[in-house]
Amino acid sequence: MIMLTIILIACDDFIDRSPLDQLNQETFFTDVATTQTAVIGAYRTLTSSSLYGQAFIVIPEFAAGHMRHISNFPEYVEYQNFNIRIDNPWALNIWTASYETINSCNNIIAYAPNINEYSMNENLQNMVKEAHFIRALTYFNLVRAWGDVPLITNPTTPQTTSAEIRVPRDAASSVCNQIVADLEFASDLPNNNAGSKGRANGMSVKSLLAKVHLYMGNMQEAADLASQVLQSGEFTLLENYSDIWTVENSAESIFELQFDEQVPNxxxxxxxxxxxxxxxxxxxxxxxxxxxxxxxxxxxxxxxxxxxxxxxxxGKYRTFNPPTQNVPIIRLAEVYLIYAEAVSFSNLQEGITALAAIRTRAGLATDFTGSQDDLIALIQQERRKELMFEFETWFDHCRTGAADDILEVPNSDRYLFPIPQLELDLNENLTQNPGY
Structure with missing residues (x-):
């Protein structure tokens, strides 16, 4: 009876506590320490198996024809055959995990500036800029995969009404404008922010912004930003290609997602x-x-x-025991290739020189005598080989229209993934992509 009484008292005490997911987000942000916890949490969401921990590596690589599964599971093969079901679980997993990351960032962006010391604390200000970077990266991946997507920039809470979260899709151009705004806001982060390549820094912001402008067709802006990164002296192409993957946070790495025994890959x-x-x-x-x-x-x-x-x-993912291998999200070689493509529209020789840096390390010939179109096609080939298994080829080929011929995509409707059916069921304001 004594033991039962103790258990009942303990249960009453537990039941009286507010569930963690109902804690007021605004009251959580009280100082540098709580904000840093939230920022680290936002980075950790990217390591999920639904994002860079597996799905966002696997799905684009299946679509690019680079990967196969031991059992030919249909949920993977569908991406390779460009016949994706609207109830594909990986489409839903990536979509859901992405918006969880975005909401984590929205909380930081909304509430951290209300901390009393915010206006005088550079560390706090930098953490808010990091949240803008993470949100921009996540929306960039969403818009590349789905095109028009809901643009949500305010935090949702357990008290948020259904009407507030059941929002329609925004035009991809509007989402890209927000991505640019987020990155420009974060652009003055220190180049050695927090002393870690696992945290956004000034150069990773500029590198991602150059890539976004490349996708938007703003070639001059892309070339200018990429040039700033290349000329910064902060990074170096490694002599041995394998060292990019066997040496964590190498001199070539600009932003690298960190995994460890507590957060396995x-x-x-x-x-x-x-x-x-x-x-x-x-x-x-x-x-x-x-x-x-x-x-x-x-x-x-x-x-x-x-x-x-x-x-x-x-071959690029070898550290499995324990499975702690980092994932480079942005590295210098990609910036060279961004610059090579973007600058080729105004200065063909500059594009040839930038491409030569990548081909030299690969042991390939660097002479070139073709046209601008020939050079851009060659750059795309180099991007595919240099960045294989780095979740870029599929999106690259869709951006340039090369997916039709090179990957034999049946029609351009298949450049975009289907909106998950569960999301359509929950939100009557969403519409499906054409062809699904």
Missing amino acids: TFVQNANPASRQEFFASDAASLLFDEEDARREFTIREAEDNSGNINLYV
Whole structure:
């Protein structure tokens, strides 16, 4: 009876507590420490298996034809066949996880500036700028995958009404304008912010902004921003391509998502010949490389399975025991390629020189005598090989229209993924993408 009384008292005490998800977000933000906790939490949402922890690596790479699954699960193969069901679970997972990240950022942006010391505390101000960067990165991925998406810039709470969150899709151009505004707001972050490449810094903001302008077709802005990063002296192309992946936070890395034993990298566990062996590199991916290309051997890893068969693995993700390998989100080689493409519209020789930096490291010839269109096509080929398994090729080819011929996409409607059916069921103001 005594024990029962203690349990009942303890239960009453527990029941009287407010659930964590009903805590007032505004009262959470009281000082630097609480804000830093929220910012680290926002970065951690990106490591989810629904985002850069697996899905946002796997899905674009299946669409680009670079990857295969051991069992040919339909939810993955659908992306490779460009016949995606509206109830595909990975579309829903990426969509939902992205908006969770955005809401985390919206809370920081809305409430941290109300802290008394905010106007005089540069550290607090920088953390709000980091939230703008994370939100911009997440919306950039959403708009590339789905086109028009709901643009939500205010935090939602348990008290938010259904009408407030059941919003229609905004035009992709409006979302891109918000992405640019977020990045411009964050552009004066220190280049060595918080002493970590796992935190947004001035150069990662400019690199992402250059990429956004490239996608928007603003070539002069993209070239100018990329040039600032290249001329900063903050980063260096590594001599050995493999070091980008075997050395964490290397001199080439501009922004790198951090994984550790508390935050393991799910994809590494599932794509390794000595681990679970679920995801493999495709034969088509291997054939893209010239024989003399120094990137192939590391990018496409050949290993023997238990039956003595040689399989092709995703070579860039090797640290599986424990699965703590970081994921570079932005690195210097991509900035070279952004600059090469963007500057080619105004200065062909500058584009050739920038491309040569990447081809030299790969052990490839750097002479070029073709037209502007030829050069841009070559840059796109280099982007595919340099950034293979870095979730870029699919979006690149859709941006340039090359997906039709190179990836054999049946029609341009398939450049965008379907809005998840569950979201359409919950929100009558959403509309489906054409063709689904």
